[in-house]
Amino acid sequence: LAVIGGGAWGTALAIVACRAGAIPVLWARDPDVASSINERHENPIFLPDVGLDPEITATTDLDAAMVGAEAALLAVPAQFLRAVIERLGPYLRPGIPILQCAKGIETGSLKTMSEVAREIIPSTPSAVLSGPTFAAEVARDLPTAVTIASRDASLGRSFMVALGSGRFRPYLSDDPIGAEIGGAVKNVLAIACGVVCGRGLGDNARAALITRGLAEMVRLGLAKGARAETFRGLSGLGDLVLTCNAAQSRNYALGLALGRGESPSSVLQGRRSVVEGVATSAAVTRLAARLTIEMPISTMVDALLHRDASIDVVIDMLLSRPYRNE
Amino acid sequence: LAVIGGGAWGTALAIVACRAGAIPVLWARDPDVASSINERHENPIFLPDVGLDPEITATTDLDAAMVGAEAALLAVPAQFLRAVIERLGPYLRPGIPILQCAKGIETGSLKTMSEVAREIIPSTPSAVLSGPTFAAEVARDLPTAVTIASRDASLGRSFMVALGSGRFRPYLSDDPIGAEIGGAVKNVLAIACGVVCGRGLGDNARAALITRGLAEMVRLGLAKGARAETFRGLSGLGDLVLTCNAAQSRNYALGLALGRGESPSSVLQGRRSVVEGVATSAAVTRLAARLTIEMPISTMVDALLHRDASIDVVIDMLLSRPYRNE
Numbered sequence: 057l058a059v060i061g062g063g064a065w066g067t068a069l070a071i072v073a074c075r076a077g078a079i080p081v082l083w084a085r086d087p088d089v090a091s092s093i094n095e096r097h098e099n100p101i102f103l104p105d106v107g108l109d110p111e112i113t114a115t116t117d118l119d120a121a122m123v124g125a126e127a128a129l130l131a132v133p134a135q136f137l138r139a140v141i142e143r144l145g146p147y148l149r150p151g152i153p154i155l156q157c158a159k160g161i162e163t164g165s166l167k168t169m170s171e172v173a174r175e176i177i178p179s180t181p182s183a184v185l186s187g188p189t190f191a192a193e194v195a196r197d198l199p200t201a202v203t204i205a206s207r208d209a210s211l212g213r214s215f216m217v218a219l220g221s222g223r224f225r226p227y228l229s230d231d232p233i234g235a236e237i238g239g240a241v242k243n244v245l246a247i248a249c250g251v252v253c254g255r256g257l258g259d260n261a262r263a264a265l266i267t268r269g270l271a272e273m274v275r276l277g278l279a280k281g282a283r284a285e286t287f288r289g290l291s292g293l294g295d296l297v298l299t300c301n302a303a304q305s306r307n308y309a310l311g312l313a314l315g316r317g318e319s320p321s322s323v324l325q326g327r328r329s330v331v332e333g334v335a336t337s338a339a340v341t342r343l344a345a346r347l348t349i350e351m352p353i354s355t356m357v358d359a360l361l362h363r364d365a366s367i368d369v370v371i372d373m374l375l376s377r378p379y380r381n382e
Numbered sequence: 383l384a385v386i387g388g389g390a391w392g393t394a395l396a397i398v399a400c401r402a403g404a405i406p407v408l409w410a411r412d413p414d415v416a417s418s419i420n421e422r423h424e425n426p427i428f429l430p431d432v433g434l435d436p437e438i439t440a441t442t443d444l445d446a447a448m449v450g451a452e453a454a455l456l457a458v459p460a461q462f463l464r465a466v467i468e469r470l471g472p473y474l475r476p477g478i479p480i481l482q483c484a485k486g487i488e489t490g491s492l493k494t495m496s497e498v499a500r501e502i503i504p505s506t507p508s509a510v511l512s513g514p515t516f517a518a519e520v521a522r523d524l525p526t527a528v529t530i531a532s533r534d535a536s537l538g539r540s541f542m543v544a545l546g547s548g549r550f551r552p553y554l555s556d557d558p559i560g561a562e563i564g565g566a567v568k569n570v571l572a573i574a575c576g577v578v579c580g581r582g583l584g585d586n587a588r589a590a591l592i593t594r595g596l597a598e599m600v601r602l603g604l605a606k607g608a609r610a611e612t613f614r615g616l617s618g619l620g621d622l623v624l625t626c627n628a629a630q631s632r633n634y635a636l637g638l639a640l641g642r643g644e645s646p647s648s649v650l651q652g653r654r655s656v657v658e659g660v661a662t663s664a665a666v667t668r669l670a671a672r673l674t675i676e677m678p679i680s681t682m683v684d685a686l687l688h689r690d691a692s693i694d695v696v697i698d699m700l701l702s703r704p705y706r707n708e
Contacts, residue, residue: 188589199583199701201590203708222701225590227708257525259628263514264527264551267620274614288600288614289708294593301627302585375525375548382529382553382615 057081057218058121060140061131061158062089062114063329064102064191069129069157069219071195074109076221082114083121085132090114101328106195122147127155127218129185130169133330134160134240137169141176153181155204155215156232159239159295160332161339166346168236168280183211184232185219186239186291188298190305197223203291205229227290234286237277239295243333244340244354245269246299246307247314251360251367254315265353266300271382272351276340279347307333311357320361338362352377383407383544384447386466387457387484388415388440389655390428390517395455395483395545396438397521402547408440409447411458416440427654432521448473453481453544455511456495459656460486460566463495467502479507481530481541482558485565485621486658487665492672494562494606509537510558511545512565512617514624516631523549529617531555553616560612563603565621569659570666570680571595572625572633573640577686577693580641591679592626597708598677602666605673633659637683646687664688678703 059070062084070080084090086101093099093114097107115121122128128148132140137158148154154177156169165172170182183206194200204219204226206212216226229235248269252261273296274287286292299305303312310331313323324331341358344351352374359365385396388410396406410416412427419425419440423433441447448454454474458466463484474480480503482495491498496508513528520526530545530552532538542552555561574595578587599622600613612618625631629638636657639649650657667684670677678700685691 188586188593190584190586193584193586196584198586199590200586201594216705220705225701225705227706229708258516258519258522259624259630260514260516260519260524260526263620263624264525264616266623267514267614267616268527270614270619284611284614286708288593288596288610288619290590290593293596293614293619294589297592297623297627298585298589301623304585375551379542379546379551380553382555382612 058083058125058128059131060121060128060144062086062099062102063131065157066131067099067103067108068191068194069131070112071108072219072221072224074111075224076219078218080112081121081125082112083118084114084116087116090116103191103195106192118143119147125152127153127215129155129157131157134158134162134169134332135335138162138172138176141173145177148177148180150179151181153183153211156182156184156236159186159243160336161240161343163335163339166339166343168233168240170232170236181208181211182206183208183215184235185215186235186295188290188294190298190302192304194224199223201225201227201290201294203227203229203235203289205232205235205291207232229286229289229291231283231286233280234277234282235291237280237282238273238287238292240336241273241276241340241354242296242299243307244337244357245273245296246305247311247333247337247357248353249300250308250311251315254312255367255371262300266296269353270296272353275349276344276347276351279349306331310334314360315367333357334361384409384451384454385457386447386454386470388412388425388428389457391483392457393425393429393434394517394520395457397434398545398547398550400435400437401550402545404544406438407447407451408438409444410440410442413442416442429517429521432518444469445473451478453479453541455481455483457483460484460488460495460658461661464488464498464502467499471503474503474506476505477507479509479537482508482510482562485512485569486662487566487669489661489665492665492669494559494566496558496562507534507537508532509541510561511541512561512621514616514620516624516628518630520550525549527551527553527616527620529553529555529561529615531558531561531617533558555612555615555617557609557612559606560603560608561617563606563608564599564613564618566662567599567602567666567680568622568625569633570663570683571599571622572631573637573659573663573683574679575626576634576637577641580638581693581697588626592622595679596622598679601675602670602673602677605675632657636660640686641693659683660687
């Protein structure tokens with residue numbers, strides 16, 4: 057099994073695969089990450105305080121990562137996926153499937169991760185892994201449930217078997233686009249939740265925001281051909297709830313700082329990890345406009361991050377929307 | 383407007399009604415509560431640190447509460463509702479509607495609050511108010527959104543107008559049974575969430591529990607004739623998210639204590655407020671059995687609270703359920 061991406065999530069997925077009996081090879085862009093994993097069996101930059109099984113090895117060479125691999129798990133940040141797939145393509149033997157593990161929408165093309173892959177490697181079988189998964193908890197073997205979604209049920213099942221274990225429970229879905237929209241939009245909504253909390257607006261307001269946020273996530277999903285019920289599942293509601301309630305979430309933490317009055321640039325400065333919701337808020341807002349659907353919360357986040365809007369103004373706008381049916 | 387119930391929620395609803403322009407009279411069982419409200423304009427037992435508008439008055443006399451009232455808001459604990467409605471019935475003039483504001487299922491009859499009312503006062507028009515509402519936040523005028531659900535759309539709209547204000551936003555629904563099932567089951571799931579957190583199982587596990595909990599809430603709702611999409615709304619997901627994430631929730635706090643090893647009786651001893659999920663877990667479990675649907679999480683909570691089950695055993699049972707589709 058090749059795991060493409062040496063961040064927290066790629067490393068945690070390698071641990072999961074190893075527990076389930078696979079021998080994972082991890083591709084990392086950063087030579088320091090690869091050598092830490094190979095020599096000290098740890099990834100202190102992205103997943104500190106976790107010891108790795110020595111069966112997990114790493115390389116900075118895509119060719120080496122793919123030799124003998126029966127599948128590739130893609131866990132690179134959304135905005136880098138295209139470049140990685142373009143490099144990966146030549147090493148993907150026919151029939152070797154990919155599992156999309158990153159969450160986001162590409163800002164240039166407004167495509168989901170699977171749509172980006174389909175454009176570049178259209179004949180590669182593909183599934184999506186999503187759901188409420190803080191990498192640090194997965195690495196520590198705390199109980200976690202995920203969605204594995206594919207139009208090809210037997211491919212979904214084979215990833216379920218390859219990754220599932222007592223404390224890492226995959227549930228199957230046949231709606232990959234729904235899983236992807238949920239995973240992308242939740243990062244944007246988590247920023248909004250952080251803002252509401254940082255501003256001291258209370259738990260009722262946060263719960264209402266999560267609920268109305270899910271409603272706009274569903275609207276985008278339906279416009280993209282997803283099924284509404286997917287958003288009640290782990291990749292929709294589950295991931296949304298996780299990301300909107302924990303300071304562990306980079307997106308929520310960003311919102312919290314904004315709500316307390318810090319500027320976006322001061323918060324983001326010097327971060328090594330990508331805060332996916334920042335780019336995705338712009339992509340989602342443009343996508344909503346293109347599909348002519350209303351996404352007031354995501355639009356608010358985009359305005360805060362990219363158009364210098366004031367927090368109090370956007371909150372007042374949200375609270376003064378007309379009454380409506382749910 | 384008569385508000386029946388002098389607890390935290392009844393008092394907060396009186397504040398909401400007053401802000402929206404009504405003159406609420408609150409009925410309280412406890413003479414100390416009524417005299418505090420009338421003389422000192424506060425309810426220190428159930429809603430401390432909140433000053434009440436002097437327009438809000440209280441009485442222990444149901445007849446006096448209902449004189450001239452154009453509607454009655456019912457905010458008494460679920461297991462006391464039957465007795466209160468039986469006493470209230472004679473004072474309800476024909477056509478005066480009720481708004482159900484309590485959440486729970488009666489343990490004896492396994493009926494929702496509206497079903498109990500329909501049995502006793504079948505010709506009284508009725509609506510349901512539900513959603514993510516910590517009373518203390520509503521009282522402080524923090525932004526809150528709720529569902530008002532009625533089969534009679536014009537009744538729903540009139541309650542929306544009577545209660546809605548800038549920071550208390552009602553959304554309309556035509557699925558009262560869905561709203562009630564959501565409000566009842568979420569208290570049970572909040573106890574389960576508290577257990578998972580008290581046990582240190584992490585945020586991934588809590589998010590998975592909330593998601594799978596929503597799935598069993600939907601199963602019960604569908605069996606009772608509700609619509610699945612109602613559970614994506616404020617009275618379903620919204621209230622569930624609120625109750626499962628905040629130590630303010632009595633139900634979550636109970637679960638947290640259980641998860642840390644305290645016994646149910648030691649936690650509940652000496653409480654003045656009712657922890658709705660305790661009785662409702664038993665009612666929901668019996669209702670699920672009667673309707674032959676699976677509700678493993680609610681059943682686990684019932685087993686912990688009422689059948690001396692061990693926490694580790696029930697958690698292992700949840701984690702060892704067979705893999706399935708979402």
